Amino acid sequence: MAHHYTAELAAFVADLKFESLPGAVVDHARLLALDTFGCGLLGSRMPWSRILLETLRDVEVAGDALVWGTDARLSAPGAALVNGTAVHGFELDDVGPGGHNGSVVLTSALALADHFGGVSGRDLITAMVAGIEVAARVQECVGRTPQVKNGFHGPGLLGTFGAAAAAARILGLNREQVVHAFGHAGQQAAGLMAVQHGGMGKRLLAGKAAHSGVLSALLASRGFTNVPDIFEREYGGFCSAFCGGQPVYDLSRLVKGLGEEWFTPRVLFKMWACRVPIHPPLEALRSLRRRHPLPPEEVERVTVWLDEGAVKAVGFPWTPTTVTSAQLNLAYCCAVFLLEDDVSVGQFAEEKLADPRVLELAAKVRAVHDPALEGGPGLGRRARVEVRLKDGTTLSAVGTVRGGAENPVTRADVEAKFRKLTHGVLDAAGQDRLIAACDRLDLLADSAELTALLEIPAPKPDAEEVLR
Structure with a gap:
């Protein structure tokens, strides 16, 4: 089978420029950044995030990438893992085409920006949009069979590709390298619905997708290759495997409307702390x-x-x-x-x-x-x-669901949610600074300005105190 679908999707990621993004896409990405930071700062205080951070600090040397809401620094994959878990850690992060997007695309992009430096706000927005558009099209391709029929958790599958695309954009990978990054992402994509019935496993799904996406792009950047047809391959390819070997997927949806139809503005902001x-x-x-x-x-x-x-x-x-x-x-x-x-x-x-x-x-x-x-x-x-x-x-x-045309969410709603979630983590002045930074995200010369606003020595409350 020809593998032009994977190649076309990779070309979109490699070639995407901020200047090609419609204003509505940029506006929504800025608001998504604010919502994601609010969820992540709340999640940084949760026991599962603390356990994960303590585990990684015990086995990793300190790195350059910030763990939001703390003063800890890890490797870029490690920070993406903890921050993605924190963002998704209380069922308040966004949802839409491609799953829970901010928890995988922004965490991946900013972790690499921290590590390598020299990344602007426009670069971050472009990476976020690349990730969302890729994850959304993978969802369009496979439909709901992996989740509804086979019991996989969508964001763990789709989000890995979204994270890989966002990371690839930050690293400036070429078309061929993005193809390999998608191959790495496909073989790491995972997530089981069973984990929602107890324990802390559900919290980890988006974080692991972010971690895998960052690692996929980093490997590709160093010349670690993979198959050129991770989506098209009939036996053991991503689409076939997660659809149970049944021909229920549509590969043409991977590339339909690329650069013309934008899924990013369809991302919804959750107003309830539940699925x-x-x-x-x-x-x-x-x-x-x-x-x-x-x-x-x-x-x-x-x-x-x-x-x-x-x-x-x-x-x-x-x-x-x-x-x-x-x-x-x-x-x-x-x-x-x-x-x-x-x-x-x-x-x-x-x-x-x-x-x-x-x-x-x-x-x-x-x-x-x-x-x-x-x-x-x-x-x-x-x-x-x-x-x-x-x-x-x-x-x-x-x-x-609130956030669509029938039941809209306003910018004021998202800001109020951010203030509610970060109460006790940031003071009012800190909230104002982060809101202002997200409002002018496309004007930030260096993403380090954002990271500085997210660096907060973390207290160590127990679980009962956090949830009270």
């Missing part, structure tokens, strides 16, 4: 609560209709296990929303996971597959919710 398929039901409950107070003690049943992938991802019964599992569980999140009118950091304190009121309400939430919701623009982007109260009243609403 994306839970967002539409929460939006529906939020809209219902504007019409009716929905007293928790009066709720008899909550029925949520979702697409097949969403039911598999979040529709399992709630049994108290870990914070991670709670954030990925529809019943828990709906219950805690009805009780506290929010689903953010405070709603996942350890003592709430087995709270009798939460357990009682969670048992009343039922996920149902609705075939009519299949075929939309991504996993779990729409849901129908019906709430039946004990007096017989039935209320229903349709919810969509």
